[in-house]
Amino acid sequence: MNNYKNLLEPRSIAVVGVSEDAGRPGSQAVRALMSNGYTGTIYPVNPKYETFEGLKCYGSVADIEGDVDLVVIGVPAQGVLAVLESSAQKKVPFAVVLSGGFRESGPEGVLREEKMLAIARAAGMRIIGPNCLGFANIHSRVYAAFGSITREPKLEKGSVSLVTQSGGFGYSIALACAEAGIGFRHVIATGNESDVNTVQLIEALLDDDETHTIVAYIEGTNDGRALLEIGRKATARGKPILLWKGGVTEQGALAAASHTASMTGVYDFYRALFKQTGIVEIREIHEAVDFLKALESKKYPDNGGVAVMGVSGGSAIVFADAGEPQGLTLCELGNDTQQKLLAVVPNIGAVHNPIDLTAGYFSAANAQKLEAAVGATLEDPAVGSLCINLATTGVSGSLAAAQVLARIAASASKPILVFSSAPSVQIAEALRVFADAGIPVLPSPSRAAKAIAMLMRFKRTQSRILQMQEDEGLKVERASVPLSTAVGSRSSLSEVESKEMLRSIGIPVTTDLIVKGFDAALFDKVKAPLVVKIVSADIAHKTEIGGVKVGIRTAQELESAIEQVLANAQRHVPAAYIEGVLVSEMVTGGFELIAGVVKDPSFGPVVVVGAGGIYAEVLKDSACRIAPFGLPTAMEMLDELQCSVIMRGVRGALPLDVDAVARALVALSQFAWEQRGDIAEIDINPMFVLPHGVIAADALIVRG
Amino acid sequence: MNNYKNLLEPRSIAVVGVSEDAGRPGSQAVRALMSNGYTGTIYPVNPKYETFEGLKCYGSVADIEGDVDLVVIGVPAQGVLAVLESSAQKKVPFAVVLSGGFRESGPEGVLREEKMLAIARAAGMRIIGPNCLGFANIHSRVYAAFGSITREPKLEKGSVSLVTQSGGFGYSIALACAEAGIGFRHVIATGNESDVNTVQLIEALLDDDETHTIVAYIEGTNDGRALLEIGRKATARGKPILLWKGGVTEQGALAAASHTASMTGVYDFYRALFKQTGIVEIREIHEAVDFLKALESKKYPDNGGVAVMGVSGGSAIVFADAGEPQGLTLCELGNDTQQKLLAVVPNIGAVHNPIDLTAGYFSAANAQKLEAAVGATLEDPAVGSLCINLATTGVSGSLAAAQVLARIAASASKPILVFSSAPSVQIAEALRVFADAGIPVLPSPSRAAKAIAMLMRFKRTQSRILQMQEDEGLKVERASVPLSTAVGSRSSLSEVESKEMLRSIGIPVTTDLIVKGFDAALFDKVKAPLVVKIVSADIAHKTEIGGVKVGIRTAQELESAIEQVLANAQRHVPAAYIEGVLVSEMVTGGFELIAGVVKDPSFGPVVVVGAGGIYAEVLKDSACRIAPFGLPTAMEMLDELQCSVIMRGVRGALPLDVDAVARALVALSQFAWEQRGDIAEIDINPMFVLPHGVIAADALIVRG
Structure with a gap:
């Protein structure tokens, strides 16, 4: 945050590009600073004016007598570079370039953007933008912005900070939050x-004490790895990040490419990011609103048990339906709890979960009973959180409920959420009581369920990250032999070399020998049944040309197989250089997986595992995580696979050694991370999971 | 509708259970009728009063001098039966029983409910309730209701009718709609x-000219079959039904069971219902609001091509992301269209889809240009609908856009939807213009995408239903031989009989013979390879006791197999009655499916098809449709299966005969429908799909 202090808390701001045209970005910025009561010094810059809005107007940034913490630039594109030069001369540390006409506008703009960066780098100046709406610090009334950010409605002060690559869409999120009473930092x-990107700003905001929650909209980042670290740090500190990733589908990515020319990145890897960091994914504007409301109380459920209490049976059913796929359970209440409820719930109601208080229960007359009912329920150890369905409860009932719940929430550690469908203008007083007590009020029981589930997942991931920092050895510091020492400069390793490498990191591989011809002693070296494969860098599709024979059990079969694959290779690819014939163990009785590593330009090495064979094509059944990771993460990956049902033993078949797969994935992730400068790709296809252990039957390591 | 005219448009209403206690349901109803200006006659009933609220008060319903169309009963449960007797004597055609204390409250209540029904049936009286909030006819100001329905805010007149099994939750939907400006009938x-149920009321509302759209919340119905017919009729007529099914998960169903003791029904069958009828499923309150807004214009896209136009690139990306999984495509615009756009879109914008109008474009000054841009886009044949992203556009820009779009919408047949995030109080004038023009304004681009996709699906299903009424022969009238004639009164058919039955309806089956022992002539009758199975009603698990042998190719193998299965049976289940040994063709080279029929108490016969073998357990890959249906529906089922990838030929394998599977499913559906009085279940497991044709290798028909 210190690095960005001059940007976000500037003591003085020069605004270049003010004009009598009130629509000009610079004019908007100055007016917003003044009307919002910015207390620092404002220096309007335009050589044509003596004064602007009653302030002294300067010919250039260099002419300003005092220090300038921040320059806001709203002149047309052609003029931006000169302003930057002048600002550099003045040693201004930060510039916000509102102007468009850069990378997004064609070759000339690309060049201009390069020059802009060169000026900034030379001067040690940092730049926000160009082609942006700018920013506002709502607490300090800094408006280095134009457009919707400076217009009505004014955002209220609060603890949410928003960073967005798309001004128009991102500010739509802010407006929806504002309408729901959420304030901003x-x-x-x-x-x-x-220059400055979303990921860096999120990191800066992590260190801002006034920011409790960060919301971000991004289309892409080339710094996914940093986001992984920042996300984990944020979750560990209990400062949630809500992230909307735009461009997650093919056509979305296409639209993003034409929008800001950002790389959108592979959505699967972002999903891994969410799971590994606790960064909360959002995919709807109202979801951002709901989640921010729910996060405001900073209370998290310890478990997935939820008690539902209220006056609408239908609402409880809808809650149950929405909660189940999210891992929420309408937990069974203890006998004690039910006994206590019996004393305060009418006979025709229900004291099991969902608790039916019966119509009209919420009233001042029932305040003590309600307090007893809620208290007893929250004390039940099976209850991790509580949802109160007010549903259509009117003015006085809502207020009575709010007062009781506010009293309880003051000392309760378990989250309490409320569903109310009464129009907010009617129950404004109750809503104020709820808000003051940090009790989120949501507009449907299903949205309440989703918000509680989010709280639960955040808490769970937080615990895992705190644990992981001890267990998983995320900081791999062991200096291993670089790949280049082992294999020189070749761009990929042979099957034998690749498997040797895997064996060296603890992943069992099939025994293979490369032979030039038949030798009866082979049976002593490799355990039958055998597979025979032609080995040649010039033959890509071995099976298709008859270069593979399987199920070989006798010396006679082996001799014939070796002769045949050699003959087939010579016939079909006469020019191929034949290294020899690979004789390997044939694996039977296991389930075929595919495991591997890809190196993403943004996230670095990512480990992927999936069902192999025909399942690979049918199920597209795979899971991935950003490397490196430890056993709990590897087990979680395997649990995501549909084929884990098979591995765990189906139709009375023996369960397979899932733990061994997890260990192999961990080894792969550590290796890929250590060798990240040198490995582009690892493919193990197939990797068999057996009743005891795993074995890699074929492997390829590509460097790069 | 005529049947329900006295209920929904009563000329006179008796309200029983009025009292000085304003909280009594009866008192609430009378006050609501009076304050809302009901123009018919109100007869308050309470022997203790002479007058109530200035109206003459009666001792009993029978005492009322004039005709009574409707009696509203709000007395405590114990008094309800007497009031009904009195109403029956007066020949009142309809009663709304607001009072609780019936089925939902234990054994005494169950008995009371039975007596209530008996009185009503004897008198030909129809009953809404008991234990309900009642109803309101907003147009005619009829309030036969209490609680939230009678409280502020008052619903406005409109064309939406709501039927809900849950008063509290259902009215929450109404309140959210009302807040969004949607009016009710x-x-x-x-x-x-x-007595009267949701399905019957939906049917009545179908015939109500003032109702354009029906929203329903149900937890269960025992008349799913009627809903199927009503749903199809509604869609064919262009009168959409939006249905929220509560209790779709295990815990949701459990909560529902304890709520109203309704059977919730199998969610899969409801999902089939949605697909087969065009009934629109809703699972969120705001979804109901969005969809109702979108349906109001009665314009539907002819195809999934959407043009997106606006001032926020991020919003377009979010639209694209949300649209893709829903089948919406940001279509390519024709050269013509792009040329026309070039003339009216700034250089730095984009004339391909999504169309970037550039920031600040929406303004009175650009009205003509916008009109040209929208006009050109809508003329493009690839464009089925248009989404305009205003995003954060302010007061004047929104109004300018609204005026242009309203002019165009007046004559356009393609739906236009708008995304705006500006606070509604600010852009109230623009919102009014949009509303008057029937242009839905949605609060996020993703919600706009989902609403357009819903319109597309509705239109598509409507076309299919209209086509189907010609093609699919939904009214099966052919009187086929009842099963009972063929097999007498046994509760299930043997494998041989079951397969014979399938053969008779055109589904190929494997050839089998039941033999007592080996006979060399068998090879002439059944084509090898063969399967040998013990046949005994006393042996459930044939494989486990060695009662099945497969892959038999020689006479010697066959002789030995027959001996072995007989010996194994005798050894393991000595008491079993052995009918003989089944010798069948063994099917090879196909893919294993499971097909069958289950009879649901609510929906009747439902056809299910899924991946067989190990896939059945791993994938849970199945699809179902309510019988009977034709080929297009059967093909749609198969397209839903993950394993359809395999059937259509994977890894260069020959494609299998998917058409033959579809024909078999149609035959099964027709047969199950014809024999619905007699068949409880059909299981074909496995049914092999081959490169040419299908073949049922085992089958079981259970009667009931």
């Missing part, structure tokens, strides 16, 4: 992100 | 549904 629209 | 909360 910083709102930053980053535009082209030539 | 009828709002009916049905409670216990002892």
